[in-house]
Amino acid sequence: MMSATVFNFFSPSYSPPGAMAAAGLVAPELELTDSNYAIQMPTFLARALYRIGAELPQPSTGPSPCIVPDYLAFLPNARHPTALVDQLDLLFCANQMTTGTRTLVINALNEHPAASTDLERVQSAIQFVVTSPDGAFQR
Amino acid sequence: MRSSPCDLSRRRFLGQACCAAVGSTGILSALGQLRVMGAIAADSLGTPSRAAAVSNDYKALVCLFLQGGSDGTSMLIPTDAASYAAYASTRGDLAIAQSGLLPVAPVRYSDGRSYGIHPEMSGLHSLFGQGKVALLANVGMLVRPTTLLDYKAGKNLPPQLFSHSDQLQQWQSSVPDKPFETGWSGRLADIVDAMNSNNQVSMSISLNGANSSQRGKSITSYAIGTGGAATLPYTMGPSNIPGVFTARSNGIRSLMAAPQANALAAAFGSITADAMADGEYLGNVLRTAPTLRTSFPGSQTAARLAMVAKLISVSQALGLKRQIFFVQLGGWDLHGAQAETWGPLVAELSAAMKSFYDVTVELGVANQVTTFTVSDFGRTLIPNAGGTDYGWGNLQMVMGGAVKAATSTAGCRAWWLTRTTTPAAGAGFPRRVSTNKARRSRPGSASARAISRPCSRTSAASQCRIWVSWRRVSCIGRDAFPG
Numbered sequence: 001m002m003s004a005t006v007f008n009f010f011s012p013s014y015s016p017p018g019a020m021a022a023a024g025l026v027a028p029e030l031e032l033t034d035s036n037y038a039i040q041m042p043t044f045l046a047r048a049l050y051r052i053g054a055e056l057p058q059p060s061t062g063p064s065p066c067i068v069p070d071y072l073a074f075l076p077n078a079r080h081p082t083a084l085v086d087q088l089d090l091l092f093c094a095n096q097m098t099t100g101t102r103t104l105v106i107n108a109l110n111e112h113p114a115a116s117t118d119l120e121r122v123q124s125a126i127q128f129v130v131t132s133p134d135g136a137f138q139r
Numbered sequence: 140m141r142s143s144p145c146d147l148s149r150r151r152f153l154g155q156a157c158c159a160a161v162g163s164t165g166i167l168s169a170l171g172q173l174r175v176m177g178a179i180a181a182d183s184l185g186t187p188s189r190a191a192a193v194s195n196d197y198k199a200l201v202c203l204f205l206q207g208g209s210d211g212t213s214m215l216i217p218t219d220a221a222s223y224a225a226y227a228s229t230r231g232d233l234a235i236a237q238s239g240l241l242p243v244a245p246v247r248y249s250d251g252r253s254y255g256i257h258p259e260m261s262g263l264h265s266l267f268g269q270g271k272v273a274l275l276a277n278v279g280m281l282v283r284p285t286t287l288l289d290y291k292a293g294k295n296l297p298p299q300l301f302s303h304s305d306q307l308q309q310w311q312s313s314v315p316d317k318p319f320e321t322g323w324s325g326r327l328a329d330i331v332d333a334m335n336s337n338n339q340v341s342m343s344i345s346l347n348g349a350n351s352s353q354r355g356k357s358i359t360s361y362a363i364g365t366g367g368a369a370t371l372p373y374t375m376g377p378s379n380i381p382g383v384f385t386a387r388s389n390g391i392r393s394l395m396a397a398p399q400a401n402a403l404a405a406a407f408g409s410i411t412a413d414a415m416a417d418g419e420y421l422g423n424v425l426r427t428a429p430t431l432r433t434s435f436p437g438s439q440t441a442a443r444l445a446m447v448a449k450l451i452s453v454s455q456a457l458g459l460k461r462q463i464f465f466v467q468l469g470g471w472d473l474h475g476a477q478a479e480t481w482g483p484l485v486a487e488l489s490a491a492m493k494s495f496y497d498v499t500v501e502l503g504v505a506n507q508v509t510t511f512t513v514s515d516f517g518r519t520l521i522p523n524a525g526g527t528d529y530g531w532g533n534l535q536m537v538m539g540g541a542v543k544a545a546t547s548t549a550g551c552r553a554w555w556l557t558r559t560t561t562p563a564a565g566a567g568f569p570r571r572v573s574t575n576k577a578r579r580s581r582p583g584s585a586s587a588r589a590i591s592r593p594c595s596r597t598s599a600a601s602q603c604r605i606w607v608s609w610r611r612v613s614c615i616g617r618d619a620f621p622g
Binding site: 025 | 361363369402
């Protein structure tokens with residue numbers, strides 16, 4: 001999680017400025033979620049998703065030591081956004097995706113041009129779900 | 140820094156800043172006035188040498204955090220024969236050879252000693268000679284004025300005196316006796332942000348991620364890397380179908396902007412949405428930044444300070460008249476191998492700081508940008524297994540054209556000698572005063588002293604080129620410097 005020091009990841013008393021601070025709530029895990037991290041983590045996930053970058057080499061033969069996404073299970077639902085989101089909800093959100101997030105992901109998938117490929121739609125759907133606030137939080 | 144139109148002392152300002160979040164209105168109305176007067180001052184002042192892009196009434200603070208506890212004892216070293224002999228015998232293998240020390244003028248300071256600066260600090264030494272750097276010796280965290288007897292009795296001490304995480308938070312909060320809530324520069328930003336005309340990009344920018352120092356009640360620090368602002372990779376993937384990237388970009392934007400019932404999800408969404416919007420906006424502005432002529436060394440610290448300079452150069456385009464930057468340099472926690480490791484570390488610090496000062500001259504803002512160092516704590520005078528242990532008071536530096544470095548020791552001596560009474564703890568803010576080093580391993584020994592000089596004169600630091608507590612030095616003189 002890219003801890004800044006060896007003295008633990010975050011302070012138990014961290015309260016993010018804004019609504020949570022105003023309500024007197026603490027959220028230690030958000031101490032690391034600064035504006036830089038907020039970009040770096042989705043970037044890392046997207047690089048894995050789209051297999052970009054030398055840190056994810058595709059071996060010529062044999063199993064890859066790195067993350068190799070297998071989209072086969074999702075491709076049949078590529079053009080059925082509701083069924084696709086149901087699949088991803090279970091895998092990434094423990095079936096607890098909010099109605100609002102579900103609607104937005106489905107809308108964004110429907111916004112894809114007709115010419116876009118099945119793989120592109122599946123990759124987009126996964127990027128939406130793992131990057132979303134619902135995908136980022138374990139409940 | 141230039142005197143402010145509303146005559147706020149630093150202590151009063153920061154003390155009130157503590158209360159600002161709960162509705163102190165006095166200082167806010169004073170700052171409203173300051174904002175108006177600042178606008179007038181901007182019209183009447185001359186134009187800086189270069190980069191008229193930076194506003195005349197712009198000001199910035201740059202915090203250089205030396206993480207791990209820097210050994211100030213290796214930065215400024217006594218050079219008169221008796222003091223150096225005592226220093227060398229106490230420091231053993233870690234003593235810096237006298238022949239290489241960079242001489243400091245005037246020859247003697249208020250404590251009657253002469254001093255030299257570490258040979259690897261040539262950049263800072265040269266700035267010190269020009270009066271652009273002030274050295275503040277023996278600065279440490281206090282809860283309240285503390286005597287040697289108090290220390291020996293374990294009374295009035297800051298909580299967790301020799302703990303990295305506690306001490307660095309105390310330095311950053313300046314409220315050592317209370318659980319951490321906000322950093323002092325965060326509180327400062329909460330108040331002075333009223334002077335900025337645009338809040339798109341936070342006035343508090345960190346080159347090293349989230350930190351306690353910049354944490355305010357309402358102002359969040361914005362973290363960037365040395366490459367500038369980062370944005371989400373909407374254009375990833377091999378698609379060449381028109382519209383796919385737009386659909387992805389719109390999808391992620393809408394997800395982050397959506398209201399969330401769960402407080403954690405809402406906070407995550409707003410942090411990410413802000414980071415995306417700020418990154419794109421800042422990236423566009425940074426592309427208009429002038430090319431800087433000042434060369435920076437190849438270190439990470441230099442790269443971070445170069446990005447700070449770039450951000451200052453576009454401050455007007457960002458609508459910011461006040462900025463606070465946070466830059467961290469780690470690696471100072473040297474329990475071993477200090478003799479070979481410390482020199483390159485301080486060389487990196489010194490060269491980066493010198494380049495940064497030079498670039499503020501190039502930008503015409505040398506008098507408007509003040510850089511200061513902070514560290515967890517000082518380190519023990521007596522070495523241990525090739526390194527040093529955790530101490531207390533430490534040497535810190537303040538750099539900038541606005542540093543009023545005296546050319547003689549008269550001011551310094553007069554200030555110390557005329558301090559006869561202990562001032563009331565002003566506005567509940569009795570921090571940042573001198574303490575003696577304490578040895579962690581032998582807290583009860585005669586050498587583990589905590590001598591404090593309460594600091595009520597806000598201008599004291601700026602009057603002295605070397606700010607030395609004579610009582611501390613005389614204390615060490617009897618103890619570690621028997622000569």
